Amino acid sequence: MYIRLSREDGDKQESESIGNQRKILQRYVKENNLCLVKxxxxxxxxxxxxxxxxxxxxxxxxxxxxxxxxxxxxxxxxGRDYIKTGFYLEDYFPKNNIRYVAITDGIDTYIDSTNNDITPFKAIMNDMYAKDISKKIRSVLKEKQKQGEYMCSISAYGYKKHPTIKNKLIVDEQVRDIVEKIFDMYSNGHGSVEIVNYLNSNKFLSPTGYRKTGLVQDNTWSKSSISCPRLYASEVA
Known part of the structure; x- marks a missing residue:
């Protein structure tokens, strides 16, 4: 029995849940007196x-x-890639004497059926569905970003996620002084190497260490650590 679920399939839909798939497959195995190996x-x-x-x-x-x-x-x-799905159905499974059954689609490669004949078209439709869902997800994310919502899983250094408002960042007071010091040094003509050396010599908290522990500890800063994306300009704060 093979079971798969992903976000593109709508993980909130009970019809496609792992548990529901398992029940359907187990019932098929029992009704057809099959031996479940794995x-x-x-x-x-x-x-x-x-x-x-x-x-x-x-x-x-x-x-x-x-x-x-x-x-x-x-x-x-x-699968939802019709080319690779076709490879397994038309080439790999037959060469290895594998019987393939897709229960609700009525596909059974050991039975001569019209459902088997239209399998390539079903594979194409599944492929198109996945691509359509992917486009819709990207479109939704892009629109939310335009509205000022923060869609990344990890907050940028100097910010933290709002405790009650989804996709909103607020200033992280624990490291505010460090971020302000970086900007102050940069605005006064100090180069990135000089700023990095200052931060390391004073054992200031680095972004990597802070993400891992949330506590002040000695971690090495680098030039990439103090890069200044537009986010640091408080555009989403």
Whole structure:
């Protein structure tokens, strides 16, 4: 049994949840008197790539002749790249005597069925769906950024995430003095090397160390540590 779920599939939709996929697959195995050898689960990994930990494990088991059948809830669980999906369905699985079943799509490579004939079209539609969702996600993120929302997972040094307002940054008072000192030195003509040496000699908190611990500790500053993106100009604060 192979199970996959990613954000593009709508991880809040119960119909595609890991638990629901598992129930459908287990019921199919039981109703068809099949022997379940192993369950493979890739949670949170896009179907547009086939470089997935559990899928790679499945391929290794195929090479080792451990399994002779692969079952998924539907074809999109196998993948959303129609070229690579076609490779596995039309070339890899047959060469390795693997029976493939996509339950809700009615696909079974051991049975002569019209559902098998339209499998390439289903693969193309799955591919198009993934690309469409990806475009929509990028569009939403871009619009939120235009509205001043901070969409990165890690806050820029000198800021921290607002405790109650999503995607909003506020000044991190714990390191405010350090950031202001950097700007003060730069505005007074000090070069980056001089600023870095000053910060290291005074054992000021570095961005890397602060992200890891949230505490003041001795960490090495570098020229890249004091680069000044527009964010530091308080555009989103």
């Amino acid at each position: 369950e493979y689960v890739d949670d949170g990994i896009s179907g547009t790539t086939f470089d997935r930990p559990s899928f790679n494990e499945l391929l290794q088991d195929i090479e080792n002749k451990t399994i002779d059948m692969v079952i998924t809830k539907d074809l999109s669980r196998l």
